[in-house]
Amino acid sequence: MRVYAVDVLVIGAGAAGMAAAAAAAREGARTVLLERGERLGGVLEQCIHPGFGLHRYREELTGPEFAHRLRGELEDSGADVLTGITALEVFPDGPKVKAVSPRGLKAFSPKAVVWAAGARERPFGALRIPGTRPAGIFTAGLAQRLLDLEGFLPGKRAVILGSGDIGLIMARRLHLEGVEVAAVLEIQPFPGGLTRNVVQCLHDFGIPLLLSHTVAEVHGRERLTGITAVRVDEHRRPIPGTERHIEADTLILSVGLIPEVRPIEGLVALDPVNRGPRVNGWLQTEAPWLFAAGNCVAVFDLVDTVAELGERAGAAAARYAVGELPAGKKVPLVRGENVTALVPSYLDGAAEGARIYLRVPRPLEGVTVDLGGVVRRPVRVARPAEMIGITLDGDALSELSRREEIVVEVKRSG
Amino acid sequence: MSEKKLVCVSCPMGCELTVVLEGKEVVSVSGNRCPRGEEYARAEAVEPRRVLMTLVRVEGGMDRVVSVKTDRPIPLRLFPKAMERVRELSVKAPVTIGTVVEKDFLTTGANLIATRFAR
Numbered sequence: 001m002r003v004y005a006v007d008v009l010v011i012g013a014g015a016a017g018m019a020a021a022a023a024a025a026r027e028g029a030r031t032v033l034l035e036r037g038e039r040l041g042g043v044l045e046q047c048i049h050p051g052f053g054l055h056r057y058r059e060e061l062t063g064p065e066f067a068h069r070l071r072g073e074l075e076d077s078g079a080d081v082l083t084g085i086t087a088l089e090v091f092p093d094g095p096k097v098k099a100v101s102p103r104g105l106k107a108f109s110p111k112a113v114v115w116a117a118g119a120r121e122r123p124f125g126a127l128r129i130p131g132t133r134p135a136g137i138f139t140a141g142l143a144q145r146l147l148d149l150e151g152f153l154p155g156k157r158a159v160i161l162g163s164g165d166i167g168l169i170m171a172r173r174l175h176l177e178g179v180e181v182a183a184v185l186e187i188q189p190f191p192g193g194l195t196r197n198v199v200q201c202l203h204d205f206g207i208p209l210l211l212s213h214t215v216a217e218v219h220g221r222e223r224l225t226g227i228t229a230v231r232v233d234e235h236r237r238p239i240p241g242t243e244r245h246i247e248a249d250t251l252i253l254s255v256g257l258i259p260e261v262r263p264i265e266g267l268v269a270l271d272p273v274n275r276g277p278r279v280n281g282w283l284q285t286e287a288p289w290l291f292a293a294g295n296c297v298a299v300f301d302l303v304d305t306v307a308e309l310g311e312r313a314g315a316a317a318a319r320y321a322v323g324e325l326p327a328g329k330k331v332p333l334v335r336g337e338n339v340t341a342l343v344p345s346y347l348d349g350a351a352e353g354a355r356i357y358l359r360v361p362r363p364l365e366g367v368t369v370d371l372g373g374v375v376r377r378p379v380r381v382a383r384p385a386e387m388i389g390i391t392l393d394g395d396a397l398s399e400l401s402r403r404e405e406i407v408v409e410v411k412r413s414g
Numbered sequence: 415m416s417e418k419k420l421v422c423v424s425c426p427m428g429c430e431l432t433v434v435l436e437g438k439e440v441v442s443v444s445g446n447r448c449p450r451g452e453e454y455a456r457a458e459a460v461e462p463r464r465v466l467m468t469l470v471r472v473e474g475g476m477d478r479v480v481s482v483k484t485d486r487p488i489p490l491r492l493f494p495k496a497m498e499r500v501r502e503l504s505v506k507a508p509v510t511i512g513t514v515v516e517k518d519f520l521t522t523g524a525n526l527i528a529t530r531f532a533r
Contacts, residue, residue, distance in 0.1 A: 048481035048529060049467045062467060062483055064530030068511050151469060151478035176468055176497055195428035199421050200464060204490055381427050 001107050006032045007321040009097055009110035010079075010314065011087045014042025016294025017116035018070040019307040020314030024114070025079035027318035032108065033079055034099055036086040040074070041067030042118055043141065044303065046149040049169055055304035066303055090115075090263045095289050111321035112289050114313050115264055115277070119257035119295040127255060131217040136224035140166040140254040144173070153179060155250030159227055160184040161215050165193035165301075165385065167254025172201035174252075181205075182246050185213040185229055187236055190363055192254075194301075194385050215251070216243055224249050259296045271345055273335070274298035279344045281351025282325060283313035291317045298341045298357070301387050305357070312353075326350035331401055336409025338364060341387065349401035356390045360410050368413045372406035374399045378413055415441065418459050424450040433459040463487035468500050470515055472532045475507020480532035482515050484524040492520055500526075507532055 008024040010017050013035035021033035039045055044052070047063030054060055057069060074081065085101040090113065097108045121139040138146070138154055144166070146152045158179050160167045163186035171181045184202060189212050191198045202209050216230040216238055231242035259276035268277045268285040276297040277285040283293050293313035294306040319325040328348030333356070335342055341359035356371065360382045369377040369388055375396050379388060392400070400406050415436050422429040427447060433455045434441040443455040457463075465487050469479040488496065496519070505515055509532040516526040 045530065048469070048483070050465050050483060060465075062481065062529040064481055065511065068530070148469065148479075148481060151471075173467075176466075176493070178497075195421055196423040199423050203421070204462070204464070 001105050003096070003107045003109050004032070006030050006108060006110045008032075008112050008114065008314065008317045009034065009108050010114040010116055010317075011097070012042070012116035012118055012294075012296070013037075013040040013081065013083070014116065014118050014294060015044060015066070015070060015303045015306045016118070016296075016310035016313070017042075017114070018067075018074045019310030020114040020116055020291075020293055020317070021079040021081070022070070022074045022077035023311040023314030024318040025077035027315050029112075029318035029321050031077075031079040031314075031318070032110075033074070033081045034085050034087055035081065035083045038083050040071055040081065040083070046141075046144050047169075048148045049173070052303050055302065056307055063303075070307065087117075087263060090267060090290070092267055092287055095287075110289075112291060112317035114310075114317050115261075115285075115290060115292040115296055116294050116310060116313075117260040117296045119259050119299055122253070122256040122258055124253055127215075127253070129215050129218055131228075132220055134218065134220035134222060134224045136220070136249050137218065137251045138253070140164075140170045140252050143170055143250075143252050147173060147177065153177060154252070155179060155224075155248075157182055157248045158250040158252055159215070159229075159246055159248040160252045160254060162186065162254035162256070163192040163198070163209060163211075164254045164256070165197050167252065168193045168197040168201040170252055170254065171207050172205065175205045175207060179250070181207045182248055183208045183210050183229070185210050185215060187212070187214045187232055188362075189234075190384075192385060194383075214238070218251060219245075220249075224251055227251060257295065257299045259298065261296060264290065264292075271298070271342070274341055274343065278346065280330065280346040280348060281344050281354030282316035283309060283344070284316060284320070284325070288327075289320065291320075298343050300357070301385065305387070305389065308355075328401055331403050331406055333406045333408050336370070336407045338367070338382075338410035339408050340384070342408060347392075347397070347401055347406060349398050352394070352397070354392055354397065356392065356408070357387050358390075358408060358410075359387050360384055364410060366413050367410050370407075370409050370411060371396075372400055372403055372408075374406075379410075382410060420455055420458055422446060422451045422454050424448075424454045431455045435459060462490040464490050464493070466493060466496050466526075467529075468497065470500060470526075470528075471504040472507050472509060473504050475509075475533050477507065477532040480505060480509045481529045482526050483529050484519055484522070485527050486524045488519070488522040488524050492522065496520055505532070 007029035044063035044067040052066040328350040
């Protein structure tokens with residue numbers, strides 16, 4: 001087996017990977033980008049709705065248009081791109097990456113690796129919903145791929161479980177293409193997605209949103225015939241007597257994304273809440289040669305953020321490959337009150353330009369984001385659907401990096 | 415006089431707006447916590463506009479469909495009619511991103527354009 005020596009190997013050609021490979025190549029690193037599929041762009045190619053790129057390109061693009069811009073940047077950068085090749089194993093000695101393509105096994109010996117494999121959808125099996133196991137149950141991303149990339153309708157009458165943005169977007173897409181959307185069910189007492197999407201995907205078309213509801217049972221032998229919807233209490237326990245039958249041949253699940261870490265999970269520590277690798281301000285994991293960016297680190301809201309982090313990781317990997325990435329004392333970020341997702345996991349004084357991203361567990365009004373008592377940012381409304389991003393200036397960074405740890409919390413103002 | 419309830423999407427606050435209308439004239443807007451809310455309510459109460467995103471059939475290629483959008487927002491009330499029209503359309507492969515699939519779509523002044531490549 002031939003071993004290809006490169007400076008930076010990027011795995012995954014979604015938004016994070018394309019931005020990382022382009023940035024690494026622009027830094028002068030010999031860069032190779034591996035993609036298991038045939039198309040570059042990852043999930044963007046099937047996200048045909050507008051709303052992408054407002055931060056990065058100052059205009060509103062659809063997913064495929066955003067991907068097209070990134071492909072242009074990638075091409076201009078001079079990075080080499082290989083498609084139809086899947087990274088199977090990552091070995092810390094060397095390091096080395098083994099990959100497989102229809103032409104056989106290939107091995108790479110990079111000086112630095114950027115892991116940018118994205119996230120996977122939480123599947124039906126993980127929900128443990130009682131009932132039969134008929135055809136007609138799809139994760140939202142799969143239904144989106146079938147409809148918007150491949151051109152097939154998944155069914156005639158659908159129920160959507162989960163009101164995250166993907167679920168809301170799919171409600172609108174299915175409705176427009178002639179699939180009747182009976183209801184969107186949300187187990188929490190508030191919508192999972194952005195208000196904008198609740199208005200423009202549901203209200204616009206009169207699609208009902210049932211809050212504090214879930215699917216108690218699925219019915220049907222060969223094909224789904226309906227579901228039992230049930231109201232839940234504040235502890236998400238079904239309330240007896242509130243069951244109702246909803247006829248449907250299709251159940252769409254929008255119940256969360258999980259960072260893809262399989263080939264690297266034994267190599268580095270993962271964050272238990274983000275479920276991706278713990279990274280520092282350079283997006284560098286605990287294995288110094290391994291960087292990670294995008295939804296494989298934590299699930300982000302905006303592709304603009306994912307591309308920005310990809311660029312940061314790619315450029316840092318290129319600097320690491322030539323021994324020029326500065327490293328300072330690693331100070332852990334610790335979750336205080338009202339913080340779920342939190343990136344990065346460590347800061348150090350050398351990680352100039354680092355941004356901190358965090359998410360709150362429920363809607364909060366009139367709060368302040370507090371970073372170790374050094375940075376205090378008031379936020380009028382914080383919602384779980386919208387990550388909060390805070391850029392650290394040089395003074396704040398050097399002050400914070402002298403600490404033993406940095407507690408990050410969201411507290412009531414005043 | 416009639417009343418319309420709206421949720422403002424100008425920012426994450428999501429103010430609940432009440433718009434009082436006299437026919438097609440906006441008489442008053444309340445519930446907004448900033449001027450953007452009033453602006454949003456005035457446009458939204460009279461004629462909400464949205465970008466339409468959908469698919470057009472591709473002929474003679476490997477891809478069955480290509481994604482399209484209107485290159486500017488069109489009145490939301492035209493969406494059912496727009497979807498009927500879109501089902502009649504088709505394009506020949508290959509399709510380049512940015513191709514105009516239909517000019518002056520439904521005489522709205524907006525063009526329907528391809529948003530990705532189709533082989």
